[in-house]
Amino acid sequence: MDNQDIRKAGLKVTLPRIKILELxxxxxxxxxxxxxxxxxxxxxxxxxxxATVYRVLTQFEAAGLVTRHNFEGGHAVFELDRGxxxxxxxxxxxxxxxxxxxxxIEKRQREIAKEHGFEMVDHSLIIYGHCGNPKCKxxx
Amino acid sequence: MDNQDIRKAGLKVTLPRIKILELxxxxxxxxxxxxxxxxxxxxxxxxxxxATVYRVLTQFEAAGLVTRHNFEGGHAVFELDRGxxxxxxxxxxxxxxxxxxxxxIEKRQREIAKEHGFEMVDHSLIIYGHCGNPKCKxxx
DNA sequence: AATGATGATGAGAATCTTTTTCATTGCAAG
DNA sequence: CTTGCAATGAAAAAGATTCTCATCATCATT
Ligand SMILES: [Mn+2]
Ligand SMILES: [Mn+2]
Ligand SMILES: [Zn+2]
Ligand SMILES: [Zn+2]
Numbered sequence: 001m002d003n004q005d006i007r008k009a010g011l012k013v014t015l016p017r018i019k020i021l022e023l024x025x026x027x028x029x030x031x032x033x034x035x036x037x038x039x040x041x042x043x044x045x046x047x048x049x050x051a052t053v054y055r056v057l058t059q060f061e062a063a064g065l066v067t068r069h070n071f072e073g074g075h076a077v078f079e080l081d082r083g084x085x086x087x088x089x090x091x092x093x094x095x096x097x098x099x100x101x102x103x104x105i106e107k108r109q110r111e112i113a114k115e116h117g118f119e120m121v122d123h124s125l126i127i128y129g130h131c132g133n134p135k136c137k138x139x140x
Numbered sequence: 141m142d143n144q145d146i147r148k149a150g151l152k153v154t155l156p157r158i159k160i161l162e163l164x165x166x167x168x169x170x171x172x173x174x175x176x177x178x179x180x181x182x183x184x185x186x187x188x189x190x191a192t193v194y195r196v197l198t199q200f201e202a203a204g205l206v207t208r209h210n211f212e213g214g215h216a217v218f219e220l221d222r223g224x225x226x227x228x229x230x231x232x233x234x235x236x237x238x239x240x241x242x243x244x245i246e247k248r249q250r251e252i253a254k255e256h257g258f259e260m261v262d263h264s265l266i267i268y269g270h271c272g273n274p275k276c277k278x279x280x
Numbered sequence: 281a282a283t284g285a286t287g288a289t290g291a292g293a294a295t296c297t298t299t300t301t302c303a304t305t306g307c308a309a310g
Numbered sequence: 311c312t313t314g315c316a317a318t319g320a321a322a323a324a325g326a327t328t329c330t331c332a333t334c335a336t337c338a339t340t
Contacts, residue, residue, distance in 0.1 A: 011316090011317090012315095012316060012317065014316090014317060014318080015318095016317080016318070016319095017317090047319090048318090048319080049318065049319035049320065050319090050320095051318080051319065051320080051321090052317080052318055052319065055317085055318085056317095074326085074327080
């Protein structure tokens with residue numbers, strides 16, 4: 001994942017794009033909002049505009065470098081596309097995100113789409129729940 | 141689904157609430173945005189404020205009368221909760237929504253959540269694709 | 281039926297997220 | 311190096327949703 005990926009996407013290799021890609025690659029938190037990216041880059045001393053972050057993330061998504069998710073909460077989150085598709089599990093208390101992939105579910109989805117005459121192009125599966133952290137359990 | 145449901149939710153039985161519930165019950169399009177509800181009620185000659193529609197839909201959701209979905213598109217859609225849970229298939233061209241339920245997927249979801257130490261409280265599965273309508277097919 | 285406390289309403293302002301506009305800047309092809 | 315065209319950032323705009331607050335309606339109690 002480097003500047004060539006930006007170039008291959010038909011985009012000019014600019015500092016904002018390089019920095020956003022680096023951040024998505026190195027940040028401990030894989031799933032970040034545009035606002036997150038913007039603030040983290042500012043904290044790192046980069047000069048960047050929020051509009052640019054939104055623009056570039058959308059371009060990266062169109063180029064297949066990045067995936068956008070609509071979790072609950074009103075804002076989209078993005079993650080670097082590391083090849084394999086996967087689905088998500090989100091803790092409704094602390095927001096922790098776990099990734100998983102299940103071939104049984106993936107297969108059934110394709111079958112169900114076909115049964116309904118749909119040609120599936122994408123899907124979104126998000127499990128919401130209380131994660132293992134005791135502080136996130138039902139009885140507090 | 142009547143005024144008693146509103147009362148049981150601990151809410152006063154008011155005209156806006158009655159009208160919103162009626163619309164959700166009778167409208168041909170089951171999945172509607174707050175804006176949709178607002179405009180349809182205005183078209184029906186009702187006097188209602190958009191803020192009230194948002195407020196009431198949120199209250200109905202909290203009371204379990206209504207379910208909120210975050211499909212792609214930036215705005216939430218609501219539907220009357222008719223007992224059974226189900227998932228959705230959305231046409232990326234015309235926006236048509238089909239409902240489905242699959243016990244295999246439902247079961248796997250619960251298993252996967254447990255495997256990851258999560259206590260599942262909810263989930264959202266949306267399949268995006270091209271529906272059966274020829275105008276929505278890939279080759280236009 | 282009249283009263284009154286409290287909840288509900290609607291208009292508009294405010295907030296939050298995302299997109300657009302536009303003057304300026306910078307990448308990269310030649 | 312030039313130079314065209316894409317990219318940037320600031321600010322404005324747009325779109326969705328929530329908040330504020332003065333007024334009004336519901337409903338339990340007289
Ligand atoms: Mn992920
Ligand atoms: Mn539905
Ligand atoms: Zn948690
Ligand atoms: Zn369609």
